[in-house]
Amino acid sequence: MKYLITIIFLFLTSNSLISADERPTTDQQEMYQSIIQEVRCLVCQNQSIAESNADLAKDLRAQILDQVIAGKTKYEIKNYLLDRYGDFVLYQPVFSEKTLFLWISPIILLILIVGWYRKISN
Amino acid sequence: MKRYLPIIFFLVLFISLLKSLFQDEMDIPSPLIGKNMPSFSLTRLGENTTVTDQDILGEVALINVWATWCVGCKEEHQLLLSLAEEPSIKLPIIGINWKDQDQLAIQWLDELGNPYQEILSDPIGNTAIDFGVYGAPESFLIDRDGFIRYKHIGPLTLPIWINEIQPLIEELKQ
Amino acid sequence: MIPEIGQILLIVALATSLLQFCIGIGFYKKSIIHSGVVYNLSAVHSSALFVAIICLAYSFLTDDFSVLYIASNSNTNLPNIYKISAVWGAHEGSLLLWIFLLSLWGLLLAFSRKFNGQTEIIKLRAVAIMGLVSFCFILFILYTSNPFERLFPFPEQGRSLNPLLQDPALAIHPPILYAGYVGLAVPFSLAIASLVTINDHQWAGIARVWCITAWLFLTGGIALGSWWAYYELGWGGWWFWDPVENASLMPWLVATALVHSLVVTEKQKLFNGFSVLLAIIAFSLSLLGTFLVRSGVLISVHSFASDPERGMFILALIGILTGGALIIYTMRVKKGEKRSLEILSRESLLLLNNVFLCSAAALILIGTLYPLIIEMLDAGKISVGPPYFNFVILFPFLPLVFFIGLGVFSTWNSTNRNMISSIKWVLGLSLIAGLVTAFIMFDYADLLTTIGIILAFWTLISGVSPIFRGTFVFRDIIKVLPMSLAHIGLGLTILGVTVTSSYGITFDKSLRLGQSTKVGEYNFKLVEVNNSEGPNYEAKIATVEISLDGQEIAIIYPEKRIYDTNSPSMTEAGIESNLRRDLFVALGEELGGNSWSLHLQYKPLLRLIWLGPLIMIIGGLVRIYLTKPLTKLMS
Numbered sequence: 001m002k003y004l005i006t007i008i009f010l011f012l013t014s015n016s017l018i019s020a021d022e023r024p025t026t027d028q029q030e031m032y033q034s035i036i037q038e039v040r041c042l043v044c045q046n047q048s049i050a051e052s053n054a055d056l057a058k059d060l061r062a063q064i065l066d067q068v069i070a071g072k073t074k075y076e077i078k079n080y081l082l083d084r085y086g087d088f089v090l091y092q093p094v095f096s097e098k099t100l101f102l103w104i105s106p107i108i109l110l111i112l113i114v115g116w117y118r119k120i121s122n
Numbered sequence: 123m124k125r126y127l128p129i130i131f132f133l134v135l136f137i138s139l140l141k142s143l144f145q146d147e148m149d150i151p152s153p154l155i156g157k158n159m160p161s162f163s164l165t166r167l168g169e170n171t172t173v174t175d176q177d178i179l180g181e182v183a184l185i186n187v188w189a190t191w192c193v194g195c196k197e198e199h200q201l202l203l204s205l206a207e208e209p210s211i212k213l214p215i216i217g218i219n220w221k222d223q224d225q226l227a228i229q230w231l232d233e234l235g236n237p238y239q240e241i242l243s244d245p246i247g248n249t250a251i252d253f254g255v256y257g258a259p260e261s262f263l264i265d266r267d268g269f270i271r272y273k274h275i276g277p278l279t280l281p282i283w284i285n286e287i288q289p290l291i292e293e294l295k296q
Numbered sequence: 297m298i299p300e301i302g303q304i305l306l307i308v309a310l311a312t313s314l315l316q317f318c319i320g321i322g323f324y325k326k327s328i329i330h331s332g333v334v335y336n337l338s339a340v341h342s343s344a345l346f347v348a349i350i351c352l353a354y355s356f357l358t359d360d361f362s363v364l365y366i367a368s369n370s371n372t373n374l375p376n377i378y379k380i381s382a383v384w385g386a387h388e389g390s391l392l393l394w395i396f397l398l399s400l401w402g403l404l405l406a407f408s409r410k411f412n413g414q415t416e417i418i419k420l421r422a423v424a425i426m427g428l429v430s431f432c433f434i435l436f437i438l439y440t441s442n443p444f445e446r447l448f449p450f451p452e453q454g455r456s457l458n459p460l461l462q463d464p465a466l467a468i469h470p471p472i473l474y475a476g477y478v479g480l481a482v483p484f485s486l487a488i489a490s491l492v493t494i495n496d497h498q499w500a501g502i503a504r505v506w507c508i509t510a511w512l513f514l515t516g517g518i519a520l521g522s523w524w525a526y527y528e529l530g531w532g533g534w535w536f537w538d539p540v541e542n543a544s545l546m547p548w549l550v551a552t553a554l555v556h557s558l559v560v561t562e563k564q565k566l567f568n569g570f571s572v573l574l575a576i577i578a579f580s581l582s583l584l585g586t587f588l589v590r591s592g593v594l595i596s597v598h599s600f601a602s603d604p605e606r607g608m609f610i611l612a613l614i615g616i617l618t619g620g621a622l623i624i625y626t627m628r629v630k631k632g633e634k635r636s637l638e639i640l641s642r643e644s645l646l647l648l649n650n651v652f653l654c655s656a657a658a659l660i661l662i663g664t665l666y667p668l669i670i671e672m673l674d675a676g677k678i679s680v681g682p683p684y685f686n687f688v689i690l691f692p693f694l695p696l697v698f699f700i701g702l703g704v705f706s707t708w709n710s711t712n713r714n715m716i717s718s719i720k721w722v723l724g725l726s727l728i729a730g731l732v733t734a735f736i737m738f739d740y741a742d743l744l745t746t747i748g749i750i751l752a753f754w755t756l757i758s759g760v761s762p763i764f765r766g767t768f769v770f771r772d773i774i775k776v777l778p779m780s781l782a783h784i785g786l787g788l789t790i791l792g793v794t795v796t797s798s799y800g801i802t803f804d805k806s807l808r809l810g811q812s813t814k815v816g817e818y819n820f821k822l823v824e825v826n827n828s829e830g831p832n833y834e835a836k837i838a839t840v841e842i843s844l845d846g847q848e849i850a851i852i853y854p855e856k857r858i859y860d861t862n863s864p865s866m867t868e869a870g871i872e873s874n875l876r877r878d879l880f881v882a883l884g885e886e887l888g889g890n891s892w893s894l895h896l897q898y899k900p901l902l903r904l905i906w907l908g909p910l911i912m913i914i915g916g917l918v919r920i921y922l923t924k925p926l927t928k929l930m931s
Contacts, residue, residue: 125569125625125626125629126626128573128576128577128622128625128626129619129622129623129625129626132580132618132619132622135665136611136614136615136619138665138668138669138672139587139593139611139668140611141672142593142668142669142671142672143591143593143604143607143608143611144604145593145671145672148671148677150677151676151677
């Protein structure tokens with residue numbers, strides 16, 4: 001009888017004995033945290049899903065955590081989101097013809113500055 | 123010549139901002155338009171049987187994501203019922219009950235009517251995520267081969283039906 | 297009755313500002329004779345607005361829900377301090393605060409020291425232009441955003457203030473920030489007044505102190521906003537590159553450039569055109585910020601109730617003020633004298649720094665407006681957020697910080713020969729300090745972190761060194777103290793930002809009651825969760841014990857509050873902080889089995905991020921209040 005109770009007790013508290021596969025490692029936690037901060041919440045559009053309390057944000061966080069634990073790379077997870085929700089969902093603009101100017105502008109600016117500075121100091 | 127740069131830049135900025143004010147609020151465009159609908163395998167509402175995306179192929183159909191907690195779904199329900207009941211419109215409507223409870227959904231449909239040929243349960247929401255759903259209701263028009271042709275976010279209205287969806291259905295049925 | 301008095305006062309303010317402009321600008325001949333009238337008008341104008349705000353505050357305190365603004369933003373359960381702060385808690389009232397502060401600046405300018413001859417005319421015309429700015433804004437309020445508008449039939453109970461705003465920081469963040477925004481109208485007005493009067497460099501000497509003062513408020517306002525976001529929003533971030541944050545950072549960058557440019561214009565009579573342009577741009581960015589926040593074109597956590605009609609009005613306002621200013625600039629600005637600049641002279645380096653500052657502002661502007669432009673071109677919807685800005689801002693910032701160090705050692709007109717040896721010292725010290733901090737204090741560092749820390753020390757040490765160079769004469773120290781403090785403040789901020797970003801630890805963890813987890817070296821234990829109540833909310837309060845090496849160092853109480861069933865729950869984070877590090881816990885969801893999800897953070901040197909601006913502000917205050925009187929005292 002005591003044996004049975006012990007087994008049942010262990011079974012009931014085995015919540016803490018979840019297999020290591022379902023808990024993220026430190027590295028995985030880091031990747032998870034950094035990804036969720038880069039994903040825009042589509043319901044409360046002024047927050048990332050990291051901060052948002054919206055249901056969709058919670059669902060996406062859970063989905064992303066699962067994928068991180070399953071070993072998917074950041075690139076794969078981001079593509080997963082892009083395929084379903086489009087460019088808007090990521091805070092880092094995808095590099096494409098649309099965003100060419102956006103991404104090149106700092107370099108152009110630097111080149112302009114260097115050129116101008118050399119001109120005026122000669 | 124340099125002196126004109128600031129005012130020119132300002133003019134460009136000013137006109138852009140002016141134009142943006144008159145911009146209509148744009149919905150988030152779906153990247154799924156023109157692509158195959160995502161594969162899924164969901165149970166029928168209140169039953170044990172499963173339906174997959176393959177089962178839906180073969181007809182032009184409307185997939186409608188809805189929930190009992192969603193106010194907009196009540197708004198469009200009347201329209202969906204009339205679409206289902208009108209004999210000249212042969213458009214199967216497939217409902218996906220999103221993040222809901224089966225009993226509540228069955229009760230809701232009993233009270234308000236059931237326009238759906240099939241009702242599938244997505245309580246966890248993973249299929250909805252695959253469809254890029256971010257708020258209920260959302261409706262997807264799929265063609266015979268299962269490609270998503272049109273997506274509408276928010277309650278379906280008669281103008282949308284007449285102006286956007288119906289013509290597209292005509293096109294697809296040819 | 298009281299709201300009607302407020303309404304009438306707004307009309308009085310409208311009239312006085314119009315008169316202030318017309319008389320001051322000389323629609324009446326020989327305006328200088330009437331300068332007294334103009335200045336007195338500004339006093340009447342400010343007083344009217346002050347009493348108007350009192351009227352609104354009074355209506356809040358007496359729960360007058362027949363006023364639409366009050367019904368929308370307050371209710372009887374709201375604590376009194378928040379009823380007063382709610383005056384500027386939403387669009388209409390915050391605009392009232394805006395124009396009041398604007399009128400105060402005009403008043404201060406009007407009653408500042410009297411000049412002689414043409415310079416006094418510049419001042420007079422500047423006061424007139426401030427009147428025009430006020431006039432435009434009061435028109436805006438009266439036509440589209442009247443805080444005194446009545447509501448009929450009026451409700452028994454108001455809607456209440458957004459729970460996020462029910463915080464002491466609401467009492468100080470907007471007033472200080474707005475004081476900065478509108479303060480930039482002073483150099484703006486002086487610049488234009490100068491263009492239409494004698495059109496030379498003299499305005500710079502006058503404008504400089506005004507610019508520093510406005511800059512002080514802007515610095516304080518931005519730092520307060522960041523600090524508030526950190527402890528209030530429940531996720532431990534302190535800067536999000538949100539459009540409204542950007543809208544405050546852009547004028548700050550340009551105002552910083554303006555302060556430096558005015559130094560050159562005043563002392564070397566150079567770059568006058570550039571200074572004038574910067575003055576125009578700085579205030580215009582304030583106006584642009586107002587537009588972005590209140591027109592609804594951009595989604596932001598700060599967006600006030602948006603309305604395209606309001607957007608149209610503000611845009612028209614910008615068209616008149618900025619457009620008008622730029623037209624005058626294009627017509628009147630003189631070609632700069634062709635003087636060749638020594639490559640490492642002070643004027644040259646200051647110019648270079650200003651170019652980097654303006655580039656940073658330009659990049660932020662591009663990033664903020666880009667989604668708008670893409671949508672306008674029907675090219676879809678994209679998001680431009682922290683990953684973009686954090687990357688892109690480094691392009692101007694890294695060279696900027698490097699050249700700041702050089703600039704400190706530079707001299708006017710010539711390349712300082714001694715500079716090289718001084719710089720070698722500072723560079724060496726910075727490298728050592730940086731590498732020690734990175735690798736010994738923190739164990740590891742990637743390239744960017746190392747560069748960041750070295751640059752932080754570079755800024756700090758170069759900022760401190762002018763104090764120790766030369767003789768320890770108090771008068772000389774006071775002269776360099778403002779700049780030193782400002783640069784030291786900047787260095788501290790850079791150090792805080794780099795260290796906290798690189799070495800901070802963040803993660804989510806579910807804990808059962810009694811369970812603990814490690815965050816870095818610290819142990820966090822969830823002891824218990826209790827129910828509690830506030831004046832207008834219900835809460836769950838967790839008790840979290842933090843210990844280090846077995847010794848308990850703090851107990852903190854993160855909360856989850858529910859204000860009403862319609863709003864989402866609010867997290868009040870539990871924070872244990874000192875200058876060395878912040879330990880942060882936010883209470884998440886209740887999971888089954890007495891466990892809770894917690895958001896945990898360890899943030900080293902976080903407080904430096906706000907200590908920096910504080911030191912910068914002290915530097916500015918020294919410049920305004922102490923420099924002149926103390927140097928006079930010493931000589």
